[in-house]
Amino acid sequence: MNQETLDIVWIIIAGILVFFMQAGFAFLETGMVRSKNSVNVLMKNYVDMCFGATIFWALGFGIMFGYNPSGWIGTDLFFLSTATSYTYSFLFFQMMFAATVATILSGALAERIRYVAYIICAMVVSAIIYPIYGSWVWGSLSAESSGWLKNVGFIDFAGSTVVHSVGGWAALAGVIVLGPRLGRFTKIRNEDDKKKSARYIAGHNLPLLGLGAFILWLGFFGFNGGSTLAATATIGKIALNTHLAGCGGVIGAIITLAVQSKPKLVSYGVNGGLGGLVAICASADVILPGFALLTGFIAGIIVVLSIHFLESFGLDDAVGAVAVHGFAGVWGTLVVALFNPEDYFNFNQLLIQLAGIGVAFIWTFPSSWIIFSLVNKLYPLRVNTLDEQRGLDYSEHYEIGYPEFQHELLHPGKE
Amino acid sequence: MSKKSPPKAMVIGWKIIGHILLKAGIPEVTVKQLAPIWVKIYQEDRCFNPNNIAARFSVAMENQLISETKLRKKLFLAKTKYGYLLETDQFIDENPEIRVFNALMAYILIRLKEMTNISHIQEDLVTSKISHLDLSANSFIEIEQWRINLIDTPPEENIIELEHKDIKIFLHCIYTWICEEIGPMSTDELFADAIRTVEAMPEASRCHPKSFL
Numbered sequence: 001m002n003q004e005t006l007d008i009v010w011i012i013i014a015g016i017l018v019f020f021m022q023a024g025f026a027f028l029e030t031g032m033v034r035s036k037n038s039v040n041v042l043m044k045n046y047v048d049m050c051f052g053a054t055i056f057w058a059l060g061f062g063i064m065f066g067y068n069p070s071g072w073i074g075t076d077l078f079f080l081s082t083a084t085s086y087t088y089s090f091l092f093f094q095m096m097f098a099a100t101v102a103t104i105l106s107g108a109l110a111e112r113i114r115y116v117a118y119i120i121c122a123m124v125v126s127a128i129i130y131p132i133y134g135s136w137v138w139g140s141l142s143a144e145s146s147g148w149l150k151n152v153g154f155i156d157f158a159g160s161t162v163v164h165s166v167g168g169w170a171a172l173a174g175v176i177v178l179g180p181r182l183g184r185f186t187k188i189r190n191e192d193d194k195k196k197s198a199r200y201i202a203g204h205n206l207p208l209l210g211l212g213a214f215i216l217w218l219g220f221f222g223f224n225g226g227s228t229l230a231a232t233a234t235i236g237k238i239a240l241n242t243h244l245a246g247c248g249g250v251i252g253a254i255i256t257l258a259v260q261s262k263p264k265l266v267s268y269g270v271n272g273g274l275g276g277l278v279a280i281c282a283s284a285d286v287i288l289p290g291f292a293l294l295t296g297f298i299a300g301i302i303v304v305l306s307i308h309f310l311e312s313f314g315l316d317d318a319v320g321a322v323a324v325h326g327f328a329g330v331w332g333t334l335v336v337a338l339f340n341p342e343d344y345f346n347f348n349q350l351l352i353q354l355a356g357i358g359v360a361f362i363w364t365f366p367s368s369w370i371i372f373s374l375v376n377k378l379y380p381l382r383v384n385t386l387d388e389q390r391g392l393d394y395s396e397h398y399e400i401g402y403p404e405f406q407h408e409l410l411h412p413g414k415e
Numbered sequence: 416m417s418k419k420s421p422p423k424a425m426v427i428g429w430k431i432i433g434h435i436l437l438k439a440g441i442p443e444v445t446v447k448q449l450a451p452i453w454v455k456i457y458q459e460d461r462c463f464n465p466n467n468i469a470a471r472f473s474v475a476m477e478n479q480l481i482s483e484t485k486l487r488k489k490l491f492l493a494k495t496k497y498g499y500l501l502e503t504d505q506f507i508d509e510n511p512e513i514r515v516f517n518a519l520m521a522y523i524l525i526r527l528k529e530m531t532n533i534s535h536i537q538e539d540l541v542t543s544k545i546s547h548l549d550l551s552a553n554s555f556i557e558i559e560q561w562r563i564n565l566i567d568t569p570p571e572e573n574i575i576e577l578e579h580k581d582i583k584i585f586l587h588c589i590y591t592w593i594c595e596e597i598g599p600m601s602t603d604e605l606f607a608d609a610i611r612t613v614e615a616m617p618e619a620s621r622c623h624p625k626s627f628l
Contacts, residue, residue: 034599034600034603036603181599182591182594182595182599183594183595183597183598183599183602184598184599186595187595187596199598199599199600201598201599201600202600385587385590385591386587389587389590389591389628390628
């Protein structure tokens with residue numbers, strides 16, 4: 001087997017692992033919502049992958065990896081039909097990344113977004129918002145052109161910012177436009193009540209959440225390992241760093257909760273681990289294993305603190321996606337400049353990384369907010385409160401996840 | 416709905432009362448001593464009236480063994496659950512939909528008070544929510560009267576009569592209000608409990624409480 005074939009085999013295997021992350025997201029998010037919304041969350045994950053992949057093949061791939069003379073946007077490779085085997089494999093792998101970005105939205109907006117509206121927004125993010133930023137950092141496939149952020153020296157190996165923060169900031173915009181779930185925060189009754197306090201809405205199936213978390217963890221080996229885009233010897237270090245960062249994330253989250261004298265909730269532990277895995281994406285190929293553990297550990301702390309930070313503003317992220325993908329992604333991108341063994345604490349690189357992070361936010365958050373608001377004007381994003389009462393399984397799909405156990409609050413028939 | 420003979424209803428009523436009292440820790444001897452009071456109440460009222468029963472029994476026990484409020488709540492819940500066995504004269508000709516809806520509302524409000532100390536519906540609910548609902552004028556007046564009555568009338572005695580369409584709208588309004596007061600998880604549990612209890616009523620076979628959701 002020659003090197004090119006080996007590379008292709010590795011990219012496809014890694015792509016399959018990233019595809020399997022969709023199952024992880026689906027299980028994790030389904031477990032974290034109430035049973036009356038479980039089918040809806042599962043369907044969103046299943047279908048956004050299909051629409052996202054289709055639109056990315058048609059449009060997104062060209063924008064992101066097409067010939068990019070300006071450094072701002074790709075200009076060919078749309079509706080890719082004829083290409084080399086490597087390019088086919090590369091498209092397959094990148095398609096899974098695009099689906100991941102769309103799925104980040106799903107969890108944050110769970111339990112109150114209309115199904116069709118969600119699909120529209122997820123498609124716009126997969127087709128336009130993510131590929132445009134991606135073209136600045138990773139573009140293009142042509143050796144003759146490159147993205148402007150890449151030219152400046154911004155480094156993001158497997159997408160702490162390109163994939164995760166972009167997904168996180170888009171989710172944040174959606175969370176703001178949609179508003180919180182019914183009863184998620186206490187009411188402000190008078191001037192003495194300065195802040196709304198958050199109410200915990202427990203997920204209906206924590207074992208499913210745990211299984212989803214394990215699957216996502218497995219998928220991250222493909223996510224980071226596959227980002228070499230070649231079957232090289234560095235895969236071993238990347239896999240080890242990925243695993244250690246995930247472990248560090250869980251440890252960081254659990255210790256933070258212990259220090260705060262808060263219960264060690266499984267959702268926080270899992271989100272801490274995911275925060276570690278997200279954070280290591282940007283530097284998994286370079287930093288040393290000890291620093292990978294530290295990166296994950298700090299990411300775990302960031303995740304716990306940022307979940308509370310968002311809640312203090314009355315922002316309802318149903319699964320903690322903004323904290324895990326947005327904030328942990330920022331930290332991971334900074335790590336490139338801090339823990340590179342060949343050049344620790346490189347201040348110039350830190351400024352470049354900060355600029356890349358800032359650009360990601362300045363591009364993604366307002367554009368997503370505009371898209372969500374426009375869709376909201378034309379086709380309301382949010383279900384009405386009666387649908388929220390009955391559950392989106394019933395109102396959006398007219399089927400329920402657990403018919404034997406959801407007797408009491410189930411409306412007897414569709415109107 | 417067929418009427419059962421008064422003695423049978425009286426006997427079943429006593430079984431229910433006796434069970435509640437014994438479960439509350441009242442000695443069997445004392446419970447037996449209260450039986451004549453029940454017979455007298457039944458002969459006067461010809462129905463199982465939790466309010467009257469609780470008042471008379473509390474006087475007899477000098478409110479020491481069980482408080483009147485606690486006893487009234489227990490009797491009301493038992494009546495909601497086993498009302499078909501008691502077959503009283505009260506509400507006998509009433510629309511089953513109204514009876515089921517009122518039982519549901521009473522259960523929800525009694526439990527809500529236990530959970531939160533909210534004993535009545537504040538005026539701001541009317542101004543902020545109910546006034547925006549698509550209700551008939553009659554229903555709106557009926558709701559407002561019912562809300563005002565709640566201040567000094569126990570929920571189980573405060574009857575509200577709405578059209579089927581308006582029942583659904585109003586119940587959903589109450590759901591959103593309770594969600595904001597106690598959170599969505601507790602609200603779903605409260606409504607599920609209420610439906611489970613009320614669906615045991617005989618009228619529920621003709622008008623199931625889930626049809627209001």
